[in-house]
Amino acid sequence: MLTHRLAIILSLLIGITLIGFFFFGAEKDVDFSSDIKPILNKHCISCHGGVKKSGGFSLLFEEEAFAPTESGHPAIVPGSASSSELIKRLTHSDPELRMPYQRAQLSEEEIELLKEWIDQGAKWGKHWAYEPVKEPKLPTTTTTASLGVNESNTLAPIDFFVREKLEAQGLIPSPQENSMRLLRRVALDITGLPPSDALVKDFSSGKISYEQAIDQLLSSEAFGEKWATWWLDLARYADTKGYERDVSRTFWPYRDWVIRAFNTDKPFDEFTVEQLAGDLLPNPTQDQLTATAFHRNTMNNDEGGTEDEEFRIAAVLDRVNTTYEVWQSTTMACVQCHSHTYDPIRHEEFYQSAAFFNNTRDEDTHDEEPRLRFYEPEQQSQIDAVITWAKENEGEKAAKTRSDFLKFYEPKYAAHLATDFNRSELIDTKWLGLWSGGSAVYKNIDTQGSDQILLDYWTGLNGTEMTIRRDGPAGEILASFVMNKTQGEVVRQIPFKPISGKVNLYIEAENPSAGPQQNTSSIVWFAFVPSLKGKDKSGFAQAEKSWEELLKFKGTRLPILIENPPYMARKTNLFERGNWMVLGEEVKPKIPDELGGWKEEWPANRLGFAYWLTSPENPLTARTLVNRVWDQLFGRGIVRTLEDMGSQSDPPSHPELLDYLAWKTMNDYDWSMKALIREIVTSATYKQSSVLSAEVFQKDPENQWYSRGPRFRLAAEQVRDQALAVSGLLSQKMYGPGVKPHQPEGIWQTVYNGESWKESEGEDKYRRGIYTFLKRTSPYPSFITFDAASREVCLSKRLVTNTPLQALVTLNDPVYLEAAKNLGKNTWEKSGENPEKAISAAYEKLILSPISEGKKKTLLALFASAKAEFTKDPNALNEFYPGAKPEVAAISVVANAMMNLDEFLTKP
Numbered sequence: 081m082l083t084h085r086l087a088i089i090l091s092l093l094i095g096i097t098l099i100g101f102f103f104f105g106a107e108k109d110v111d112f113s114s115d116i117k118p119i120l121n122k123h124c125i126s127c128h129g130g131v132k133k134s135g136g137f138s139l140l141f142e143e144e145a146f147a148p149t150e151s152g153h154p155a156i157v158p159g160s161a162s163s164s165e166l167i168k169r170l171t172h173s174d175p176e177l178r179m180p181y182q183r184a185q186l187s188e189e190e191i192e193l194l195k196e197w198i199d200q201g202a203k204w205g206k207h208w209a210y211e212p213v214k215e216p217k218l219p220t221t222t223t224t225a226s227l228g229v230n231e232s233n234t235l236a237p238i239d240f241f242v243r244e245k246l247e248a249q250g251l252i253p254s255p256q257e258n259s260m261r262l263l264r265r266v267a268l269d270i271t272g273l274p275p276s277d278a279l280v281k282d283f284s285s286g287k288i289s290y291e292q293a294i295d296q297l298l299s300s301e302a303f304g305e306k307w308a309t310w311w312l313d314l315a316r317y318a319d320t321k322g323y324e325r326d327v328s329r330t331f332w333p334y335r336d337w338v339i340r341a342f343n344t345d346k347p348f349d350e351f352t353v354e355q356l357a358g359d360l361l362p363n364p365t366q367d368q369l370t371a372t373a374f375h376r377n378t379m380n381n382d383e384g385g386t387e388d389e390e391f392r393i394a395a396v397l398d399r400v401n402t403t404y405e406v407w408q409s410t411t412m413a414c415v416q417c418h419s420h421t422y423d424p425i426r427h428e429e430f431y432q433s434a435a436f437f438n439n440t441r442d443e444d445t446h447d448e449e450p451r452l453r454f455y456e457p458e459q460q461s462q463i464d465a466v467i468t469w470a471k472e473n474e475g476e477k478a479a480k481t482r483s484d485f486l487k488f489y490e491p492k493y494a495a496h497l498a499t500d501f502n503r504s505e506l507i508d509t510k511w512l513g514l515w516s517g518g519s520a521v522y523k524n525i526d527t528q529g530s531d532q533i534l535l536d537y538w539t540g541l542n543g544t545e546m547t548i549r550r551d552g553p554a555g556e557i558l559a560s561f562v563m564n565k566t567q568g569e570v571v572r573q574i575p576f577k578p579i580s581g582k583v584n585l586y587i588e589a590e591n592p593s594a595g596p597q598q599n600t601s602s603i604v605w606f607a608f609v610p611s612l613k614g615k616d617k618s619g620f621a622q623a624e625k626s627w628e629e630l631l632k633f634k635g636t637r638l639p640i641l642i643e644n645p646p647y648m649a650r651k652t653n654l655f656e657r658g659n660w661m662v663l664g665e666e667v668k669p670k671i672p673d674e675l676g677g678w679k680e681e682w683p684a685n686r687l688g689f690a691y692w693l694t695s696p697e698n699p700l701t702a703r704t705l706v707n708r709v710w711d712q713l714f715g716r717g718i719v720r721t722l723e724d725m726g727s728q729s730d731p732p733s734h735p736e737l738l739d740y741l742a743w744k745t746m747n748d749y750d751w752s753m754k755a756l757i758r759e760i761v762t763s764a765t766y767k768q769s770s771v772l773s774a775e776v777f778q779k780d781p782e783n784q785w786y787s788r789g790p791r792f793r794l795a796a797e798q799v800r801d802q803a804l805a806v807s808g809l810l811s812q813k814m815y816g817p818g819v820k821p822h823q824p825e826g827i828w829q830t831v832y833n834g835e836s837w838k839e840s841e842g843e844d845k846y847r848r849g850i851y852t853f854l855k856r857t858s859p860y861p862s863f864i865t866f867d868a869a870s871r872e873v874c875l876s877k878r879l880v881t882n883t884p885l886q887a888l889v890t891l892n893d894p895v896y897l898e899a900a901k902n903l904g905k906n907t908w909e910k911s912g913e914n915p916e917k918a919i920s921a922a923y924e925k926l927i928l929s930p931i932s933e934g935k936k937k938t939l940l941a942l943f944a945s946a947k948a949e950f951t952k953d954p955n956a957l958n959e960f961y962p963g964a965k966p967e968v969a970a971i972s973v974v975a976n977a978m979m980n981l982d983e984f985l986t987k988p
Contacts, residue, residue, distance in 0.1 A: 110197040112205035117727050119190050121422050123180050131418050141424050142204040158202040161195040170194070207423070208735065209409075209725040210674055210699050215743045216736045219244040238763040241737035242786050251779055254768040254788040260284060260928040261988040263293060265789070266761050268987050269713050270297040272306030272798045272848075273805050280928065294761055298754050301814065302848075304343035307753070309797050309850045310712055311338055313878065314406045315374050316871045318854045319818045321448075322379030325832045326857040329380070329448060333638045334373035335850070336815045341371075347751035348705055349694035352407065353687070359642050360687035369452050369487065369640050375399045375437070376639035379856070379872060382446040383832070384508040388496050391444040393660045399437045400430065402874040407693050408675075408700040409707065409725040409876075417658035423726040424674045428654055432670035435652035436689040441490050441642045446510045447604065450488040451637035459633070462626040466612075469623040473614035485609055486630055490642045492534075492607035497522055498587075505599070513599030514546075514589035519553065522585040526647045530608035533559055533576040534631070538569045539601035544591040546601075548576070551584050558585070563601050571631040573611065582647075643685065675699065694751075700725060702742035706756065710741075711877065713760055715792035716783060723876040733784050766790070770988060793880055793986050796866035797849025800895060803979055804846050806926055807899035808906060811843040818853035819844040821860075822894045828858055862889045890980050900979055901961055904972030915943050918971050919978075926984050939974050946970035 110116065120139045126132070129140045136150035146154050149165075157163040170191055172178040178185060186194075197203075219240045235243070246253060257265065263283050267275040275283070279296060282288045288296070297303065317335055320326045341351055353361070356375070358368035378395040397416060404412040414421060415430035441450050455463060463486055470479035484490065495512040498504075503518030512520060527533075533548070544563040549555035558577045589600045612627055614620050644650060654664035669684040671677075677697030682688030693701050703725065711717035718738045720730040732738050741756065749755035760766055770791035780787045794802065804810035819840040828837045837853075839845070852860050859870045865885045869875040890896045903922060911917035919939050923931040931939075947970035950957040961969040978984065 110193060110200055112197065112203060113207050113727075114731070115193055116197050117207065119186070119194065121727055123183070123186055123190075125422055127181070129419075129421050131421055140419060140422075141426075145204070146202070156198060156202055159199065161198040164198050167191070167195055167198065206674070207727050208732075209703060209729075212677075212697060212699050213702055213739050213742045213746070215747075216740045218740075219736070234764070236759065236763040236765075237740060238737060238760065239765050241734050241740065242763075242765045245734055245785050246787055249779060249785050249787075251776065251785055251787045253764065254771065254776075256764070256767050257769045257789050257988070258929065259290075262290070262767055264928045265988045266290075266294060266766075267297055268794065268798065268802070269761065270294070270306065270757065271300050271302035272309065272795075272801055273302050273810075274802055274928070290767075291762060294758060298758060301343055303754075304339040304341070305814070305848050305850050306798075307342045307712075308335065308338040309795070310708075311342075312850070313869050313871065313875045314402075316377045316402070316869075316874050318377070318856045318871045320855045320857070321382065322856045322872055323381040324383050326830055326855060327382070327833055328835060328855075330636060330638060330817075331373065331377065332815075332817050333370055333452075333454065333636065334377070337367060337370045337373075339814070339850070342753070345752055345754045348745075348753055349751045351751075352694050352701070353690040356403065356690040356693070357641075357686035359640065360683070360685060366452070366454075366487075370638060372641035373452075373638055375402070375641055376442065376448070377871075380444055380448055382444075382510065384510075386509060388444040388509070390660065392442065395442070395444065396434055396437050396440075398873065400434050403437075403693075404433070405723050405874050405876060407704060409704040409719070409721075409723060409729075410700065411724050411726060416655070420726075422728045425672050428665075428667060429670070429672040431652060431654045431667045433672070433689075435667055435669040436684075436686050438652045439644045439650050439685070441644055441648075442639070443494050443496070445494050445496065448639040449492070449494070449605070450490045450640060450642045452488050452640045453486065453633050454636040454638070455630075455633070456635065459630065459635075462630055466623055466626050466630065469614065469619065470612070473612075473617070474610075478610070482609065485607070488640060488642055489607070491645050491648055492605045493522060493525060494605050495603045499523060507599060507602055512587075512603040514587065514601065514603075515597055516544075516589060516591045516594040516600060518600075519586060519588040521552075522587070524582045525585050526582050527576065527579055527608045528647075529578045529580050530576060530610045531578050532609070532611045533574050534571055534607045534609055535574055536569065536571045536604040536606065537563070537601050538566045538604075539563050540565055541591055541594060541598075541600055543593060544589055544600040547588050547590075549586040549588070550579070552586050553588065555586055569604065573628070573631075575611075576608070641686070696746055702746045703738055705753075706738060706741040706745060708876070709753065709756055710760065713757070713766065714783070714786065714790040715880075717877075720784075789988075791987060793866075793882075795878065796863040796868035797852075799866055799890070799985060800849050800862065802984075803890075803896055803899040806979075807903040807975075809846045809899055809902050810848070811846045813843055813847055816851075819847050819851050820853050821845045821847075823861055827861060828855065830855075830857055862893050862895070865889050887980060890985070891976065896979065897976065900976035901964075901972040903979070904975040905964075905968055907975070908968055908971045913967065915940060915967075915971065919943065919974060922971075922975055923978055926978055926981075927988075939977065942977060943970050943974050946973040 124139050127134045128137050133144075136148075137155050138144035146156055146158070149155050151165070153165065155165040155169075161167045169177065169179040170186055180186075218237055243253065256262070260280070260283075263275050263280065267273060267279070275293075275297075279293060283290075283293050312335060315334075315338070317331065319328060319331060321329050354368045354371035356372075358364050358371040361368055378398045380395075381391040401413045404410040410423070410425075411420075412425070412430060412433070415425050415427060417427075419425065419427045442448070463483070466486070467479050467483050470482050474482075496506055496510065498506065498512050498520040500519075500521040502520070503515045504520045505513050507513040514520065542564045546559075546561055546563055547557060548559040549557055556577070558579065559574055561574050591600045594600050612620070612624050614623075651666055652668075653666050656662040656664050669689070671689070671692055675698070677695055677699075678692055679695070682691045692698060707717040707719050707725075708722055711722055718734050719725055719732045741759070744759070745751060745756050765786050766789065768786075768789040770789035772788060772791075776787050783790070793799075801810065820837050822839055822845065823837060828835065849863065852863070854860065854871060856870050856872055859868065864870070865883070866889070867878050867881055869878060903925070904918075907918045907922040907925070911921055916936065919936060920931050923935070923939075947966050950960070950966035950969045957964065957966060957969055961972060964972070
């Protein structure tokens with residue numbers, strides 16, 4: 081009996097011990113992504129990673145980490161830390177053998193973590209950002225105390241995620257911001273402008289709610305202008321080509337497309353597909369073709385003597401890097417030369433991605449073809465007539481080919497492809513010039529059996545006899561014609577003998593009247609488009625006339641992406657150590673293995689790549705979008721490093737919140753940016769007061785935990801737009817070519833350019849900053865002073881600096897002085913010429929809050945001082961404000977001072 085009792089007691093004790101072990105003593109699983117990868121990246125990867133593999137050992141890829149090293153044995157033995165050479169070398173007593181070599185030893189905690197990880201089987205997990213987005217659950221641990229009285233029913237899901245972190249940090253949320261300051265904040269965030277007088281009146285009177293005010297702001301056309309400015313930084317949009325000459329280019333139709341896309345709330349997945357591959361969609365529209373200018377924003381080098389292929393490749397590599405940064409928050413540039421140093425992306429995978437972008441028609445030519453033509457309505461009716469004729473007489477396929485050619489003049493062969501020069505040259509490395517008796521060869525040309533060649537050229541001579549032969553000087557004549565003097569550049573239809581297959585074209589010129597080494601003409605490009613059929617039918621003459629007139633189009637032309645036809649397809653090779661002149665093995669289009677999610681039904685081109693980016697299986701696109709939008713609203717991303725969500729990035733402050741919004745954006749909002757923005761700005765987290773106490777600053781100095789509302793200086797364009805808006809000068813005009821408001825003399829002094837800054841007239845001087853002409857080598861001075869981008873490359877986040885130059889701009893730039901004068905004059909007249917009332921009204925117009933007595937007293941003193949000076953010194957008055965009374969000039973000085981207040985230049 082006693083033995084039986086002892087057995088029962090012993091069993092109970094063992095059970096209690098086991099329960100205690102499982103609940104209190106069980107070993108916690110070590111997570112590779114959060115616990116181990118940071119240690120390896122910090123201490124090991126520089127010698128054992130993408131660049132170097134000392135000892136034949138790499139910790140970048142799983143298969144390499146467990147593979148035998150140069151010793152013949154693996155450095156990591158899963159399940160046995162004591163047998164793993166990695167641990168032995170980390171703990172070795174000999175400093176010559178201990179790792180990291182000639183650096184500080186790892187801490188005991190780091191070594192113990194590595195041991196536990198290996199003993200647990202050395203599981204190689206994925207980085208958190210590479211895991212598919214899953215629907216997260218709302219936090220359930222947030223206490224009633226942290227929510228506040230009667231608050232739990234009014235909080236948005238965002239607030240539960242934020243409050244959970246606040247509670248963990250010993251913080252409490254700030255109270256809600258003053259209603260008018262909150263209205264100003266959300267108006268600046270959504271539209272980039274202060275709220276209109278009508279909106280202020282309706283909101284302050286209680287006629288509309290905060291949510292209704294947001295809906296009005298989201299439906300405003302100013303929304304597209306504000307958010308397009310953000311996107312154009314990512315798209316590296318500019319009105320010039322860049323590089324040394326940096327001449328002007330036509331790109332504003334793309335900017336206008338972006339504004340319209342945001343205003344119509346184009347779903348972000350469509351927004352993505354159209355920009356990366358709009359030309360590859362079935363029967364693409366003019367808008368979808370316009371969208372592809374995103375990747376023609378790359379710089380173009382038309383300096384004489386440059387190698388076009390080198391800069392074409394530079395553009396392709398930039399497209400790869402930009403695409404991964406913009407949509408994947410992934411740094412790819414280093415992979416051009418070697419496997420990624422920190423993230424599991426292989427060297428060859430860079431070029432597999434490049435293969436998606438390497439088959440476009442652009443070639444860094446001077447004219448930046450292919451360019452989309454924007455025809456006038458009467459020209460469009462001509463096009464319709466020509467295409468209708470072609471359908472009836474040539475068939476649907478031929479009509480489609482002709483229609484496409486009229487849209488973007490492709491496919492064609494650029495003059496710079498010429499070889500075997502004999503008494504000929506590439507003029508300024510751009511156009512083919514043949515001297516009398518000269519020749520050149522174009523190799524591997526596919527004429528597609530065309531009975532004519534279209535030749536783009538100009539010449540100042542009459543009587544040049546041109547001959548095109550098959551293969552060489554003794555070859556079959558395929559075309560023979562005479563060139564006479566032209567009025568500028570022309571496109572001419574020339575009969576051509578139909579042939580099939582690829583051929584070398586030998587081109588020669590004769591003109592006895594040409595001087596020694598004088599070019600008989602300048603050839604830009606040639607193309608093979610068959611002559612219009614149906615000559616024997618009524619109406620042919622009119623159709624032919626329309627076709628010829630359309631070939632002379634000189635209107636608005638926008639560089640776009642067009643894919644090569646199969647017979648012009650390019651191969652893509654790996655570049656050894658990133659050198660474009662040292663080709664490695666050929667590669668095919670393919671996404672990085674680590675990111676996964678590719679579907680076989682997608683085409684292996686840019687369209688398939690765009691489908692992959694916007695698929696639910698892609699782990700990064702939705703997270704990246706949410707993070708960027710959050711940063712725009714809070715001044716800090718949930719992942720602070722906007723350009724990088726790799727293993728070296730900052731970890732997300734609120735990972736569940738990031739995934740919640742990413743999931744919601746994809747699944748509930750169907751990629752609607754307006755819906756995403758609305759959810760954020762209606763949250764209690766966003767509506768908090770931005771007032772900062774010393775205690776909160778100690779615990780949350782950078783507002784990482786969102787213990788207060790967002791407060792940071794406005795962007796460069798907003799600083800100017802706001803000044804013009806409150807003064808009543810801001811133009812509502814939208815779209816069209818870039819404008820040139822006032823800037824100091826002598827700013828534009830670019831070599832080999834000859835262009836000048838001609839100041840715009842009328843309301844164009846007062847248009848929003850997004851329409852200001854942007855020259856890459858000399859951006860608008862006040863914008864650069866306020867940290868705007870010059871846009872040579874993609875920019876994920878602008879720096880925010882605070883320099884004396886910024887105050888000099890807003891105090892002295894004629895734009896801001898004119899705004900101050902207009903504001904001062906208006907408030908002076910409306911106040912009945914009462915300085916106290918004028919100052920109070922101007923301040924409330926600017927800040928949407930009543931002025932304090934202290935500020936009013938200071939500004940009244942400034943008014944009195946300025947008035948006295950202007951009364952005493954008429955010359956000073958005339959210099960500052962010609963024709964104004966001293967009182968009006970003085971109130972303008974006060975307005976200028978108010979427009980330089982931190983609270984005016986900063987989002988409340």
